[in-house]
Amino acid sequence: MRVGLFIPCYVDQFYPQVAIATLELLEKLGVEVGFPLKQTCCGQPMANSGYEHLTGGCNALFTELFAEFDYVVSPSGSCTLHVKEHLHVDGSEAAAKSVRSRIYELTEFLTDVLKIEHLRARFPYRVSMHQACHGQRGLHLSQMSELVAAPYSKPERLLKMVDGLQLVPLTRPDECCGFGGTFCVTEEAVSARVGQDRIADHEQSGTEYITSADMSCLMHLEGILRRKNSPVRVRHIAEILNAE
Amino acid sequence: MSKTAKDHAGLAADFNKDPERVSWHDETLWWVRAKRDKAAQGIPEWEALRETASGIKAHTLSNLSAYLEAFEKAAIANGAIVHWAADAAEHNEIVLSLLRKAKADRMMKSKSMLTEECHLNDFLKARGVETIDTDLGERIVQLLDEPPSHIVLPAIHRKKEEIGVLFHKHLDTPEGSADPQLLTHAARLNLRDVFLTRNVALTGVNFAIAETGEFVVCTNEGNADMGAHLADIHIAAMGIEKLIPKREHLGFFLRLLTRSATGQPITTYSSHFKKPRAGQELHIILVDNGRSVQLGREDFRSSLKCIRCGACMNTCPVYRRSGGHSYHTAVAGPIGSILAPNLDMEKYADLPFASTLCGSCTNVCPVKIDIHEQLYKWRQVIVKNGYSGKLKTASMKGMAFVLSKPRVFNFSGKAGRWVLKHAPFIVNNALNPWYKQRDMPEPPAESFHQWYSKNRGKRS
Numbered sequence: 001m002r003v004g005l006f007i008p009c010y011v012d013q014f015y016p017q018v019a020i021a022t023l024e025l026l027e028k029l030g031v032e033v034g035f036p037l038k039q040t041c042c043g044q045p046m047a048n049s050g051y052e053h054l055t056g057g058c059n060a061l062f063t064e065l066f067a068e069f070d071y072v073v074s075p076s077g078s079c080t081l082h083v084k085e086h087l088h089v090d091g092s093e094a095a096a097k098s099v100r101s102r103i104y105e106l107t108e109f110l111t112d113v114l115k116i117e118h119l120r121a122r123f124p125y126r127v128s129m130h131q132a133c134h135g136q137r138g139l140h141l142s143q144m145s146e147l148v149a150a151p152y153s154k155p156e157r158l159l160k161m162v163d164g165l166q167l168v169p170l171t172r173p174d175e176c177c178g179f180g181g182t183f184c185v186t187e188e189a190v191s192a193r194v195g196q197d198r199i200a201d202h203e204q205s206g207t208e209y210i211t212s213a214d215m216s217c218l219m220h221l222e223g224i225l226r227r228k229n230s231p232v233r234v235r236h237i238a239e240i241l242n243a244e
Numbered sequence: 245m246s247k248t249a250k251d252h253a254g255l256a257a258d259f260n261k262d263p264e265r266v267s268w269h270d271e272t273l274w275w276v277r278a279k280r281d282k283a284a285q286g287i288p289e290w291e292a293l294r295e296t297a298s299g300i301k302a303h304t305l306s307n308l309s310a311y312l313e314a315f316e317k318a319a320i321a322n323g324a325i326v327h328w329a330a331d332a333a334e335h336n337e338i339v340l341s342l343l344r345k346a347k348a349d350r351m352m353k354s355k356s357m358l359t360e361e362c363h364l365n366d367f368l369k370a371r372g373v374e375t376i377d378t379d380l381g382e383r384i385v386q387l388l389d390e391p392p393s394h395i396v397l398p399a400i401h402r403k404k405e406e407i408g409v410l411f412h413k414h415l416d417t418p419e420g421s422a423d424p425q426l427l428t429h430a431a432r433l434n435l436r437d438v439f440l441t442r443n444v445a446l447t448g449v450n451f452a453i454a455e456t457g458e459f460v461v462c463t464n465e466g467n468a469d470m471g472a473h474l475a476d477i478h479i480a481a482m483g484i485e486k487l488i489p490k491r492e493h494l495g496f497f498l499r500l501l502t503r504s505a506t507g508q509p510i511t512t513y514s515s516h517f518k519k520p521r522a523g524q525e526l527h528i529i530l531v532d533n534g535r536s537v538q539l540g541r542e543d544f545r546s547s548l549k550c551i552r553c554g555a556c557m558n559t560c561p562v563y564r565r566s567g568g569h570s571y572h573t574a575v576a577g578p579i580g581s582i583l584a585p586n587l588d589m590e591k592y593a594d595l596p597f598a599s600t601l602c603g604s605c606t607n608v609c610p611v612k613i614d615i616h617e618q619l620y621k622w623r624q625v626i627v628k629n630g631y632s633g634k635l636k637t638a639s640m641k642g643m644a645f646v647l648s649k650p651r652v653f654n655f656s657g658k659a660g661r662w663v664l665k666h667a668p669f670i671v672n673n674a675l676n677p678w679y680k681q682r683d684m685p686e687p688p689a690e691s692f693h694q695w696y697s698k699n700r701g702k703r704s
Contacts, residue, residue, distance in 0.1 A: 013657040019692035038650040050627035057648025137603035146607035148290035180600030185677040189257035192681035223682030
């Protein structure tokens, strides 16, 4: 099985440790991982701003780079969902469709493809889970509080395999953090306020680390935590699942 | 409403100048959302109910002209007088002509978002007709000279202390009293007088049944009934999307509506109207006002399934922290943001962007409108029609260029991280909206690209 690793642009630039953890975790689980060096971005920042018609270059590059792999795996629910829903390439639609059907978010890949039952990981801290919306409501990584349906959570199932980790509950288990891509600057007042409210919920839980399957939400939450000098830290789920 | 100079972001920033009010607004509406969850969880077949209701609406919308004609025929046979209004102006003129014919210069009105959409009160006021809203929340915002901020809870942006001041001024309640029971009682006495002295009553319509020509009005206060039963002229104003085919379909919607709206199993009054009583006139106004245009937009057609429960507002993280008035349209929140651009794309170009696209609205919607996906699609339509700023277009083109060229991307990233490390004042200042309330990420020494080339380069 050959897996192409897709690292979101902002993770590449600001959070290389998340990408390294993802790579090491997959390799630890016996997966052959390739990282096409020409990769840049999934195109979501333009598309969510109403400029999907400008994403042709990104889409063509993405499809060309990842067509050769059995699976594409990314440590981001949001970017994965964007590719799944919006990757189209004029003249190479079959290849694009094939990539769309083979891309997985990391915890989804570990759960549904690798069918992981055990992990050798240790993270002896209190951890609270931020359910990133695109992973949850778009990729259905976990059950949504709005629906009348049986609960499950792929990321939490994996976290429960980690030695020493204690998951602490929130009062609003799956409210958005307010990041929203370019929304975080175009609607600064609301974005920051939603984030501050989420932080308050995490803090009341007694958490030491906020984790999520999406680093973009955590970047926003981390910015608020650091501004208020909070002792709470953020860790992408890949970093926790890879911790020893 | 007059054209506002500020867009949603600006109005929301104003709302956020009072953080305590934001907390209170958020918590109040989240409490309603929690009540909705509890009510939904009590119905094991909830998701099947939503699916069925959505299907009934889809079928009705696909055959709307036939159902409208069937409804008209049945309503006329029942003794109602049916009017057709192509737009808000025609609707308002019809109401005015009915008032003039009855020589009435006063009218009472129960909750109708359609008349808010048509700005009926202002229209009538300018022509010497006084309208009294009989729904308590609507009456409050009317006395405040404000539009409703929520379709189900019109005065939810106001605290009881503010209502106390308002009622002291208008209804002579004791100064400084904010006791809800006392205030409600004062409104009740005042409205009782309205009910007894007005001869024309306008009501909204929640559901109209094509098969029988009947319609159903849902209120928690019984105010629609008080008005319609006492007046000699009952005007029912409805959007053409309010139809359902048969009486047997009503149960699905009545079970969903109030559970979604407030968590109640059913509205206190679900009043069925069929024919005028002896000596009474019953007028039904069927209003298009852009609905047939929306019906023709394939991507946005299903927005017409909306039954105006307000659940998408209560769950919306943005609505709860920006207030209904920040949407500067009659129907606020996520659903309003996909309905309003259809009426005026330029004026409401900001609304589809007033969302994080979290998708919670879609999940609570009792008729399964894919609201967040339509918000995304409206963004594309608005940009293509030239209603986004030139600066934004230029920056998006720049971004598209950088992100489609691997070398440029890696160079820009390196430059950006260098700036963050060595000259953070370039980004950490008041011109950067991120930095206002959030710190920038700590710039790492190298990107993953660089790390990978160094550590695994040969294997790629």
